[in-house]
Amino acid sequence: MIWFRTFFLCLILSILIIPVRAQPVDSGAETRVVALTRDVERLINDIEESADDDARLAEIATELSALQGDLLAAGVALTPRLSTVRSRLDVLGPVPPESEPAEPEQTAQERGALTAERALINDLIGQLEAQSIRARNGVDRIAERRRTLFTDTLSRQYDISRAFSPQLIADLAERTQALERRVTSWASFTWRTKQTIVLGSAFMILALALAAMWASRRTIVIWIERAEGDDPPTYFARMTNAFWYTLMPTLAFWLFLAISLLGLDQAGLMRPDILFILTRLLIGVAAVVLVWRLSEAVFAPAKPNWRLIGVTDRAARSLKAFFVAMAVVTVADTVIEQVNTIVGASLPITVARSLITSLAVGALLVVIAFLRPFPPHVAEGAEDVAIDATPRPWPAWVKWPLVASGLLLIGAALAGYIGFARFAAQQIVITGAILATVYLGHRAAQAIAQDHAFGQSRLGAALNRRLSLSDTAIDQLGLVLGMALSAIVFLVGLPVLALQWGFRWPEIRAFGARFFTDIPVGSISISLTSIAAGVLLFFVGYLVTKRFQRWLDGSVLERSRVEPGVRNSIRTAIGYAGIAIAALIGVSAAGLDLSQLALVAGALSLGIGFGLQNIVSNFVSGLILLAERPFKSGDIIEAGGYTGTVTNISVRATEIQLFDRKTLILPNSELINSAVSNWMHRNTFGRVTVSVGVSYGSDPQQVHDLLLEIATDHPRILGNPEPFVSFDDFGASSLDFTLYGFLSDIGYGLTVRTELRMAIFERFKAAGIEIPFPQRDVNLRMMQPEAEVPVELPQEPFGEIEAGDARRPDDS
């Protein structure tokens, strides 16, 4: 036991001691700073060497940006030690002046060591900072250099006629030979040395391909099947189908390519140059496959029911073909360019290649612009559509920009501005592809958010089954999903577009970070994440409150037999308090300063006091009602000239259900300021009275006894206090009695009174007691007994309702 204590004491002591005697900054930190400095140095020197190589410059810029992060991280790692050293120095205090007694040797030594360490760390962080500035300057220089290179490329004019000279043919032949030599030398070498591996790999790839095809037949093809039916599927179904139709086969194909390539490389069959060429080629093939699947999914030339865009069959075929052609041209251009870096660049080939690409893309754009894709308008109600009606063209805002960009490409290429034409062609194709994808994503999001669309999807149906959500909930979930999908599409699409147009990733990230955390508006700044956090916190608080309310009400208050009115009050009060707290937390998390809010509230409270007097008065009245509880939910009260059952007491108004099932919403101030009679205050005990008159011929004592008997026989009338009967009056034509009975629940008053009257009527009749009613003799004196008064009854009991004249009999 004592050992344990000693051990723990030592442990605690060592923990306490460690911060003070923490490891001094190690030499590792110094070497790291030196290494980082060397890296920056190397990259900066590299800029000068590869001043004409745009791709390398871009790489250097990326590396320098990454180094920025490393430099900062190294600094961040050093910073805490500096704080420790400083606080320890503060504890030691300054060097005592000569006049005071000398401090112990150890203290002086420690101070010296700490001061030296502080200087060292400051120096290291200073070096890191300097390197960070250098790296930044390097990035700026690269940006400047690349801009110059870029403008040079765009503005340089080539002599096209010279490109198409015998030189081109010679270059082409030579490059093809070079490529062939590389491939054959690799192939023959590999075949000779690794024959079994080659055969094995070929077999493996074949097997993989067969397996992939078999697996996709079994799963993917069924999943994305586009069944032909008479009715076109819903837009949402088409949209989701198009998504999977594009994605799954493409991904499967990509996976197959990647695995094959990786396998070949792992088997040692690849040489670096061959691997490079093959990789570029396969990436190109993968891109073309993606475009092909996507255009098939969108245009579906053979299956008009599944088409996403309402174009004619012919236009769908052409559009699909043109888009795939455009992708093939662009990809081929890029692949040839990259293969050229292996076999050696040649100006004529570059010019010719760029010229062909630009002309092809330009021509395709113009052709697409002059297509007439949309089916002709069908006149409303027209039965037969004229076969030769011409389809409608693109809208002008699509057609003419397409024509203009196509002509621009062709013109620029023919004028010799090959660099510009090729750049523009690539930008148009890739930007167009990105925009089309974003647009499709947006349409898909809209389709999900449509009424009842989500409920019909597989996911929606599965959710419906598993969680047994209501249709409305599923629908709302669809709306939320749609909005989220839209946001994701734009959040992904816009940065990709920006990257394509030459923005750099760190810039985009910094912009994004600033956009989400810090939007300056005047002197204050708004942070979207904080606002989102605030809203989220509020909802979390709200849910927690609801949950707590339910738990307290159901588990605690109900079990402890608290009466329902009190329970209701407590529940309501907790609900409002919880929401208020959640709102406060949310507001402060959203970054709003509560003290400023208080200031504003103070300034406006006078105005609010006048303007919202009634509401505030109702609110306070509501709080008083909850605390004082003159009535509770379920009580029958009379207030404001109405009688009814209280259904809900909220903070501004009280809901009262009148007996005709109308709900009366009575402001609370009415209930506080004017008289309220509560039939069930504290108890539901109440009295019912029934008055009855009997004829003068009856025996009053018999009547009295009979009435009492009736009251005693009624199961709801209490025996104590006992019912009694009063003989009220000698009326004009009757002896008037009143029966009084007490009920434990006055809520049954109406029923009991009715039942009593029924019983009285029956018993009196049986006993032969007459209930008189005033009788009146009416004497009619006929002035003209012979005159006939025509009386015609209408056919219908109420006559005809529409035509008023028809009810009146014809006098003539």
Next chain:
Amino acid sequence: MSEKRHGFRAIGILVATMLAGSQGHAASLTNQDSEPRTLVVTENGVKSELVIGAGETVSFCATGCFITLPNGDRAALAGGESIELVGSDAIISQ
């Protein structure tokens, strides 16, 4: 009231940092002093001076930065720290 407010703000900041996750959130700098102070801030390789008035709080350095404190000490911030200037000294807390 003041304590309550601080409590709320603490919860708010806690959750906001939690939500912000590893993404560098801006660092906040508070000058507890009675006179304005000047810091040298190098963010992403760009050096600038930051003057902060007495009692002010600013948020800066969204992506991490190097700073030089009024007492000549240097520090590197990853973003998300809070710094309090007291006298010529600075307290940096995560």
